[in-house]
Amino acid sequence: MSFTELWDLRTDKLIAELKQGKRLDARKVDEIRKPIITEDVSENADGQARVKLGETDVIAGVKMIVGEPYPDSPNQGSISVGAELLPLADPEYESGPPREEAIELSRVVDRGIRESGAINFEDLSIVSGEKSWIGFVDIYILNNDGNLFDACGIAALKALLNTKLPKLEDHKIVKGEYSGKLKLNAKPILNTFAKIGNTVVADPTLLEEKAMTSRFSVAVTENDDITAFQKGLGGSFKIEEINAAIDLSFKNSKQIRKLL
Amino acid sequence: MGKKVQEITYVDSKGKRLDGRKVDELRPIKIKVGVIPRADGSAYLEWGQNKVYASVHGPRECLPKHTANPYKAVVKFNYRMASFSVPDRKNPKPGRREIEISKVSGEALERAIFLEKFPNTQIDVNVEIVDSNAGSRIAALTAASVACADAGLPMRDMVCGTGVGRAGGKIIVDLTKDEEDAPDAVDIPIAILPNSKEIVLLQLDGVMPKKEWEKAYEMAVDASMKVYEVQKQALKDKYLNGDDKK
Numbered sequence: 001m002s003f004t005e006l007w008d009l010r011t012d013k014l015i016a017e018l019k020q021g022k023r024l025d026a027r028k029v030d031e032i033r034k035p036i037i038t039e040d041v042s043e044n045a046d047g048q049a050r051v052k053l054g055e056t057d058v059i060a061g062v063k064m065i066v067g068e069p070y071p072d073s074p075n076q077g078s079i080s081v082g083a084e085l086l087p088l089a090d091p092e093y094e095s096g097p098p099r100e101e102a103i104e105l106s107r108v109v110d111r112g113i114r115e116s117g118a119i120n121f122e123d124l125s126i127v128s129g130e131k132s133w134i135g136f137v138d139i140y141i142l143n144n145d146g147n148l149f150d151a152c153g154i155a156a157l158k159a160l161l162n163t164k165l166p167k168l169e170d171h172k173i174v175k176g177e178y179s180g181k182l183k184l185n186a187k188p189i190l191n192t193f194a195k196i197g198n199t200v201v202a203d204p205t206l207l208e209e210k211a212m213t214s215r216f217s218v219a220v221t222e223n224d225d226i227t228a229f230q231k232g233l234g235g236s237f238k239i240e241e242i243n244a245a246i247d248l249s250f251k252n253s254k255q256i257r258k259l260l
Numbered sequence: 261m262g263k264k265v266q267e268i269t270y271v272d273s274k275g276k277r278l279d280g281r282k283v284d285e286l287r288p289i290k291i292k293v294g295v296i297p298r299a300d301g302s303a304y305l306e307w308g309q310n311k312v313y314a315s316v317h318g319p320r321e322c323l324p325k326h327t328a329n330p331y332k333a334v335v336k337f338n339y340r341m342a343s344f345s346v347p348d349r350k351n352p353k354p355g356r357r358e359i360e361i362s363k364v365s366g367e368a369l370e371r372a373i374f375l376e377k378f379p380n381t382q383i384d385v386n387v388e389i390v391d392s393n394a395g396s397r398i399a400a401l402t403a404a405s406v407a408c409a410d411a412g413l414p415m416r417d418m419v420c421g422t423g424v425g426r427a428g429g430k431i432i433v434d435l436t437k438d439e440e441d442a443p444d445a446v447d448i449p450i451a452i453l454p455n456s457k458e459i460v461l462l463q464l465d466g467v468m469p470k471k472e473w474e475k476a477y478e479m480a481v482d483a484s485m486k487v488y489e490v491q492k493q494a495l496k497d498k499y500l501n502g503d504d505k506k
Contacts, residue, residue: 100363103356115465214367216462226473229448229464232363234335234370236458239477246470 011211018199025205032203032252035154037259039162047163047182051155054205055145060137060155062163066126066173067134077124077132081110083139083152090144108230109139109152109190112219113160116188116227123183131171135163135182146206149217153190158260160184188227189256191249192217200241202248216245222257224250270428270442278439283432284479286422286486291403291494293410301411303494305403308436309393314403316411319381333378337366339400341389361397368401368451368461374414383413394437395423398449401461406491410498419460420488421451424480426468431476433483450480454488457481
């Protein structure tokens with residue numbers, strides 16, 4: 001159990017301050033926390049990244065395995081993104097199969113990367129119709145201080161950017177040896193916004209997420225193309241708010257891309 | 261995605277699409293209200309090939325109890341696809357896609373219903389897709405919204421929407437599966453409250469510049485308002501035809 005009343009008191013204060021245009025951590029409404037991106041997660045991973053956004057802390061690891069292509073795309077490999085809300089990260093997380101929050105999180109991160117064309121899935125074919133690479137991107141949340149979407153999005157992208165392709169002999173992986181790197185053609189960045197009252201803030205903290213009535217995420221590429229949208233929660237957005245969030249995402253993403 | 265599509269013209273020189281529609285034209289939509297007598301509210305919807313049953317039970321006791329909210333009713337939306345509703349047999353076990361769609365669709369309905377009138381209760385909205393051809397999540401939400409109204413839930417507004425997107429370089433509303441398979445396809449399911457134009461559901465798959473999105477949005481709103489008219493008429497028809505007395 002979390003202390004609901006304590007969160008209520010904190011969100012009351014947050015909402016009162018936000019009406020004056022102030023955020024509790026002194027950021028401007030359109031200002032993001034500068035992500036701290038590192039790579040030292042696991043020597044066993046083929047690609048890896050750790051991302052901190054304020055106190056939000058997530059790690060991502062990639063495992064490239066040899067699998068069978070889908071029947072409808074015999075000359076393509078694939079990727080699969082999973083995000084797990086570890087019980088160690090937040091008193092409200094429980095162990096067990098992923099629940100809808102974790103499923104939405106991983107599908108939105110997946111969508112931003114997949115739809116951008118960052119990975120040419122035909123590059124991942126080994127033998128058409130028989131064998132192809134499948135990249136498993138698994139993200140674990142170590143600490144939740146809000147905006148897991150963007151932290152996981154950056155971590156997944158960074159991990160894919162440094163993913164090495166295992167060496168193959170007779171279409172089998174030679175453990176510990178690599179034959180090259182995974183090729184990425186775009187750097188899509190996910191940008192999430194929280195609507196609190198009538199204010200939209202970028203990169204919400206956990207407390208801001210407790211106070212938000214709706215959430216909007218947009219993934220954008222370096223060419224200022226949109227590659228994914230996701231609106232969440234029971235509130236609503238005006239079209240002007242959506243379009244302002246898109247413009248801000250183009251700007252903030254450039255900042256984040258320099259840190260990759 | 262990624263399929264080899266040879267030189268398909270998605271919109272011809274006369275502005276006609278593969279199925280003969282214009283770029284801003286919806287597939288035919290039919291809604292019948294009150295098709296499930298034991299539900300508090302229900303609707304059957306056909307949207308092109310999509311066929312959808314939606315029912316509403318509640319507000320009723322929220323179970324398990326820890327899922328209850330002391331301030332308002334909880335909407336429990338279940339979007340499910342019948343095993344025979346897609347070209348290959350679908351595993352009946354709800355997949356990640358269905359769980360995500362259920363989450364965002366339930367959230368879209370939340371804005372429309374006066375949930376704060378029913379603390380500690382749940383409203384079950386169950387939708388079964390029995391036949392599908394692209395756009396089934398919006399079809400489900402459209403039917404669910406009508407079922408909520410049929411259940412007599414106090415509502416701010418209906419929820420209406422459409423798919424919108426791009427195929428073959430053209431912005432089009434209400435994409436079919438063939439159009440979603442275009443090499444440059446972008447698919448944007450969107451739902452709004454028709455009177456305030458608030459956006460309550462919005463997703464996007466694909467690569468699209470902002471200018472095209474702005475155009476797509478305008479077309480989506482116009483098309484959604486047509487969906488809203490069909491929803492209203494269906495609710496009126498229930499009473500005009502005396503279906504409510506059966």
